[in-house]
Amino acid sequence: MGVTKMEKSVIVRNVSKRYKLYGRKLERLKDLLIPRKSYGKEFFALRDVSFEAEKGDIIGFVGVNGSGKSTLSNIIAGVIPETSGEVTVNGQAALIAVNIGLDRKLSGRENIELKLLMLGFNKKEISELEEEIIEFSELGEFIDQPVKSYSSGMKSRLGFSISVNVDPDILIIDEALSVGDKAFAEKSLAKMMEFKEAGKTMFFVSHSIGQMRSFCEKALWLEFGEVKMFGQAGEVLDEYEAFLDNYKNMTKKEKKKFQKKAAKKRSKRQKHS
Amino acid sequence: MRAAMTVLKEQFKYFYLVRRLSVYELKSNASANYLGMAWEVIQPAIQIAIYWFVFGFGLRGKAPIAGVDFFHWMLAGIVVWFMISQGILKGTKSIFSKIKILSKMNFPMSVIPNYMVFAQFYPHLLLLGIVIIVxxxxxxxxxxxxxxxxxxMFxxxxALFSITLITSTLATIVQDVQKLIQSVMRMLLYLSPILWPPQIxxxxxxxxxxxxxxxxxxxxIEGYRRAILGQGWYFIDNWQYSLxxxxxxxxxFIIGAALHVKFRRHFVDFI
Structure with a gap:
């Protein structure tokens, strides 16, 4: 660090993601067709989230289940639209998730070609990258078998190999390293390190705090879809761990109270100037 | 109008993608069967046989239509129907069924119904070739x-692309539309000049x-029939109809493009 002028890689400003929860199907239809009135309950998966990532940052997202980590990574990757606020992404972002969306009926090789095609590569680039990806995925003979015959580990290995080898500027890794055997995880981590050296921006969603400590420089702690803390990984993770210990030791009643508070907070209407 | 221009530009810009993706779509469909692509011909052949038996042999007793044998008359029209019905059905479902695969990247969504429709074009050419030989x-x-x-053909x-641009958007928002379109297409088979001549x-x-x-x-359908049976320049003889x-x-297309562009950012949220 210590460079005078930092280049921003991702800027997230006041981003909220609101979902509507409908009791009955009819409510959804009414909400769609009747413009003035609002039907259904509102639920904020994210509320007023702001942070900036500099080029080369490696940021971990932490938080308990359902705190909005995946929603946030999906929004940065451009998979789902934000309800309000603004996301600026400089460069091509790639989301590496366990379920990357493969065509089950096609073979691994065909899926690689299909994905690369959709990412805008031409024929020559595809045939070059294809070999690299196949080698990295270590799928061997299975590469020409339909994806539906793959184990979940094989599927995520394939997905991971594709996303990693297309050389994106920004990587968003959503729990993807937790699958696959140890050897592959190590290899993936090595690849991540390579990206780190190359100064790529990375976001990292994981429940393994140990992995985060060794890998991330910064961390963002989400609670109830809001930013609880953002800063140096060490500090944030210490706080988060303390919170987790506390949470574990809560009585059932206290836990319920905590969850109730969360539910209330998230469904409340957002008052925004 | 601006939406229409956007969608049109995307079709030209990504036409290469449309062509390649439609090939993968065909492969994906064929991969599960032993006979693979052959089904694209076998299925229509079976339907043609039964329609001939019921409508030509059974109901009409082999009476010709305006001097043309019923079988020849039907064959010249039905050949394009398989592309039409499959194109509408697959195109309507296209966004709903592909969004999981395609949304994880910056992908021009308007290409989706187009390539699903286009995937029906290859089997159509094959079928047309066989019909012409016969x-x-x-x-x-x-x-x-x-x-x-x-x-x-064009x-x-x-027409298929324009219609599926509308129906694929609606079917993503309200999935009942898929069922509705299925029923409509079944109906349309009998309301088109395929199995009986409306001229009667x-x-x-x-x-x-x-x-x-x-x-x-x-x-x-009438255009195809006139061309294959060599009965005249249909689009000139009926220029008002062409218009x-x-x-x-x-x-x-303008309606479809407007709908599509309005909702496409939110397709993921509807599923």
Whole structure:
């Protein structure tokens, strides 16, 4: 660090993601067709989230289940639209998730070609990258078998190999390293390190705090879809761990109270100037 | 109008993608069966056989239609129907079924219904080739009127794309639309000049024939038939009908593009 002028890689400003929860199907239809009135309950998966990532940052997202980590990574990757606020992404972002969306009926090789095609590569680039990806995925003979015959580990290995080898500027890794055997995880981590050296921006969603400590420089702690803390990984993770210990030791009643508070907070209407 | 321009530009810009993706779509469909692509011909052949038996042999007792054998008459029209019905059905489902795969990247969504429709074009060409060969043996040889076939092919594709641009958007928001379209397509088979000639109503109920002609595929099917049977330049002889067809396609395209562009950012949220 210590460079005078930092280049921003991702800027997230006041981003909220609101979902509507409908009791009955009819409510959804009414909400769609009747413009003035609002039907259904509102639920904020994210509320007023702001942070900036500099080029080369490696940021971990932490938080308990359902705190909005995946929603946030999906929004940065451009998979789902934000309800309000603004996301600026400089460069091509790639989301590496366990379920990357493969065509089950096609073979691994065909899926690689299909994905690369959709990412805008031409024929020559595809045939070059294809070999690299196949080698990295270590799928061997299975590469020409339909994806539906793959184990979940094989599927995520394939997905991971594709996303990693297309050389994106920004990587968003959503729990993807937790699958696959140890050897592959190590290899993936090595690849991540390579990206780190190359100064790529990375976001990292994981429940393994140990992995985060060794890998991330910064961390963002989400609670109830809001930013609880953002800063140096060490500090944030210490706080988060303390919170987790506390949470574990809560009585059932206290836990319920905590969850109730969360539910209330998230469904409340957002008052925004 | 701006939405229409955007969508149109995307089709030109990503036409390479449309062509390649449609090939993968075909592969994906064929991969599960031992006979693979052959089913694209076997299925229509079975349907043609049963339609001939019921409508030609059973109901009409082999009576010809305007001097043309029923089988020849039906074959020349039904050949394009398989592309139409499959194109509408697959195109309507396209965004709903592909969004999981395609949304994880910056991908021009308007290409999705297009490539699903286009995937039906290859089997159509194969089927058309076979029908034309069969026709040679039935006494309808290659003729100058074949030259108008590309016009109807393009017309059919354009109409299919415009319609599925609308239906794929609606079917993503309200999934019941898929079921509705299925029923409509089943109905449309009997309301198009495929299995019986609507002209027999012409003397008594000219209104009904006119209403049936509002169906844009009526135009396409009749066009194919005239071309394959060598009965004249349909699009010139019926230039008002050609005008109607293309105006309708353009209007549907503008509506479809507006709907598509309005909702496409939020498709993921609807699923």
């Amino acid at each position: 026709m040679q043996f039935l006494g309808y040889t290659v003729n100058i009127y074949y030259l108008q076939l590309p016009i109807y 017309g059919a594709l354009a 109503l012409g003397d008594k109920f000219p209104m009904i024939v006119t209403i049936m002609k509002l169906n844009p595929f009526y135009y396409i 109607y067809f293309w105006s309708l396609v353009i209007v549907l």
